[in-house]
Amino acid sequence: MKNRLIVQKFGGTSVGSVDRIRAVAEQVIKTKEQGNQVVVVVSAMSGETNRLQGLAYEVDSVPSSRELDVILSAGEQVTIALLAMTLDKLGYKATSLTGWQAGIVTDDTHNQATIQSVDNEKFDQLLNDDQIVIVAGFQGVNQAGAITTLGRGGSDTSAVTLAGLLGANECQIFTDVDGVYSCDPRVVESALKLEHVDFDDMQTMAKYGAKVLHEPCVEFAAKHNLNIRVLSSFSPKQGTLVTRLQSKKNxxxxxxxxxxxxxxxxxxxxxxxxxxxxxxxxxxxxxxxxxxxxxxxxxxxxxxxxxxxxxxxxxxxxxxxxxxxxxxxxxxxxxxxxxxxxxxxxxxxxxxxxxxxxxxxxxxxxxxxxxxxxxxxxxxxxxxxxxxxx
Incomplete structure (x- = not known):
């Protein structure tokens, strides 16, 4: 019987330091030890994408969109290597893959690309070798081999799209909050954590500024009826399930x-x-x-x-x-x-x-x-x- 496949995504705050990357590794190992195959998608370390973008804008106030993709994609490459090294040191086989190594092919739209296909064979080979596969989120390549990025928050889209195209049993999005709230709790202290949100409401909230999930990832999940669970990297709470189940809230x-x-x-x-x-x-x-x-x-x-x-x-x-x-x-x-x-x-x-x-x-x-x-x-x-x- 084939093991369950879990795709987990960890955001920039979750991998913001070597200590936090170690905590992520322990979470991944816990999932692996429950008998699952695991694919991990990670963002750049918190602040790194802004730093790289700042360098680009120091050179040119309107930088080439192609070259901007090249520089911005470097942030995730650091994170995947550090997480793979950490897992290896803890005794677990792991392989890191950039977008192009993972065979993530996108359209030609630089800075806001859309994923078109993934090299399933590459993933099957590594997972069958009992490896944990660590993928750079937010990036891919177009048909010409040029690096592309998916827009801010694009690691969510990477994770959900991989989960759908690889036939994963579950997609878990780990972030610095323990679920989806009725408003940003940093602005409204009394904001309520939602046990579940339907795809329509979540996609609309993402479109208009809620930063918990990237809008294209919710759109993909809705199209493929793929449930997403939003969890905290720093809390064991249940989180929020994003699902087709319709909300009854006005x-x-x-x-x-x-x-x-x-x-x-x-x-x-x-x-x-x-x-x-x-x-x-x-x-x-x-x-x-x-x-x-x-x-x-x-x-x-x-x-x-x-x-x-x-x-x-x-x-x-x-x-x-x-x-x-x-x-x-x-x-x-x-x-x-x-x-x-x-x-x-x-x-x-x-x-x-x-x-x-x-x-x-x-x-x-x-x-x-x-x-x-x-x-x-x-x-x-x-x-x-x-x-x-x-």
Whole structure:
């Protein structure tokens, strides 16, 4: 009988030092000793990707996307080697693989690539030799052999895609939090840990700023009905199961986006500039006839080609309410925030989403107020109803 295959992913904080890498090795060994085959996907050590990106921007404020992939992929290469060495020292056979060594083939989109295929034969050979396979997350190669990266958070996508394509029994995402919360607990101290989140809500939260999981990895998991469990590297708690099971919460959670800029443009030029953004690989978070919103880091690149059409660049933040039946929430929340001296610069509602654009200094206050009004209160009501039933 073939052993169960478990894919485990460890993020940058989890592998942020040699001591933490040793703790990761012990977790991997525990899973191995339970009779499982194990594939481990790791990120670069915390802070390393930012350091490498900073070096690139010191050389050129608009670096070549191809060469940026080359430098950014180096971070994970360090981590896979250190983890393989640690496992070897502890008496377990392990082999580290970069993206190209693992046969992870992507499309040609530098900095935001999509995985197309994986060399299953390479993995089967190593796993059948009773080895622990350690893979560099966030990276692959295109058909021409050029290194590509999958975008920030791409190690999640590496792990989930490998789990799906290798036929794994389970994909476990280890991070520095013990599950998925209703809002970033560093902003809202009373944020609730969710026992389970359905794919739709998780994908929406990831799209609009929740950083626990990378959006493409949730999209892949939903398509292949592959459950993901989000766990903490530092806590034995059960974590959160991301699954097809539908959530019954009207408001599931809040997603926050910082480090955004709103570009006020010449009237009716936003569509044309958005098309240029698409060609340059710049994400546009919101767009209207008179403005568009991009990441701060992309402003200089965009201004190089469209400065004559941009009149104002201003910092902005976004808060997205995620859930079902949000029409009443949208109508209700705007006057309540105004009464709290929190100015909403713009808002819109679409399926499962109410998005609010705010001044950066108002984001945390708005998050705490909305969480208390629409998540904590409903949670308390649900608990009271459960107590009455019992």
């Amino acid at each position: 408001v599931c959670g809040l997603a926050l986006q910082r480090d955004l800029s709103r570009l006020i443009v010449n009237l009716d030029k936003a569509g044309q500039i958005a098309m240029q953004c698409q060609l340059l690989g710049i994400a546009v978070h919101s767009q209207k006839a008179e403005y568009l919103i991009v990441n701060n880091s992309d402003v200089s690149k965009l201004l190089q080609i469209s400065s004559e059409d941009v009149s104002i660049v201003e910092p902005i933040s976004a808060l997205t309410i995620v859930g079902a039946e949000l029409e009443e929430v949208h109508l209700d929340v705007l006057p309540q925030l105004l009464a709290k001296d929190i100015k909403v610069l713009d808002s819109f509602r679409c399926d499962r989403v109410v998005k609010l654009l705010l001044l950066p200094e108002h984001l945390n206050r708005a998050a705490n107020f909305i969480h208390a009004q629409y998540i904590e209160q409903s949670h308390s009501v649900a608990k009271d109803k459960k107590a009455l039933i019992l």
